[in-house]
Amino acid sequence: MASIRQLMHTNGLEYLQINSALCEARIFLQGAQVEYFAPTGKAPLLWVSSADEYKPGTGGIRGGIPVCWPWFGNHANADWPAHGFARNKMWDWVGTDVENEVVTLRFSLPAAQFERQYWPHNSSVMLEVVLSDTLTVKLINQNLGDTPFTLTQALHSYFPIGDIHQLQASGFAGSKYIEFGEGPFIQQGDSVEFTRETDRVYTALSPVQQLQTVNGTIEVSRENSQSAVLWNPWIEKSQRLSRFNDDDYLQMACLEAANVLEDAVTLAPGESHTLSTRIRWVD
DSSP: OOEEEEEEOTTSOEEEEEEOSSEEEEEETBTTEEEEEEETTSOOSOOBOTTOOOOTTSSSOSBSBOEEBSOOSSOSSTTSOTTBSGGGSBOEEEEEEEETTEEEEEEEOOGGGSOTTTOOSOEEEEEEEEESSSEEEEEEEEEOSSSOEEEOEEEOOEEEOSOTTTOEEEOOTTOEEEETTEEEEEOOSSEEEOSSOEEEEEESOOSEEEEEETTEEEEEEEESOSEEEEEEOHHHHHTTSTTOOTTGGGTEEEEEEEEOGGGOEEEOTTOEEEEEEEEEEEO
16 A cells, blocks of 8 residues: 655655656655656666755755756846756645555645745745656646746756766757757767766757657657757766766766747736646566
């Protein structure tokens, strides 16, 4: 029978430990961050750096699925925090459903946690996590005010790939991308291999990609998203990142469901939008 326990990490972060017949998972209340997910009998589907200290207020755990909201990346105002403020805030655990060992958990960012100097809009944001033999994460936005607003967002998923030199990412045919502020470039072919720092913001992208790793193939699908981010920091940037080992770039890659660039979301009063990603091992 599925169990859900609310626990405290030794360094101070609260989290939910979920065990069911289908999977094991951990979700931290800071950032509503899914930090661990493993289907029963299979390897974990998410990666976390061993350099992370799991301390409150450090900008999100370096791995798992940080929530980038209400903007992705660096804001046009250079002194605003990168990737928004949602990943640093304490979310409320507001609902749970369990049916046939499938566990659904819902989290809400309280209005009191919104940093109004950055985000004055009357809105709500929730995260729904569905845990079975696959992982589904839904980021739900609603405009509660009387004027429209525009946001960008991403589910910043870190994946365990074993060896970056052998990783092949596929499903990119027909898309275009911006990299290091340049482009857009037309994607050449369906797949991407990694030989340097890679930081591509893809648009006009099909809804399913795959990561062919030394441990098997990870499938990442998206709904209500025409954009995604593909990232590996490579050697030099790894040495500058906080809570990240110098050689971590060898073992991880990010493929992030997103709404960015021309895929930004504009919500009229009363409108809502759900960004969703589904992650699984391909048998």
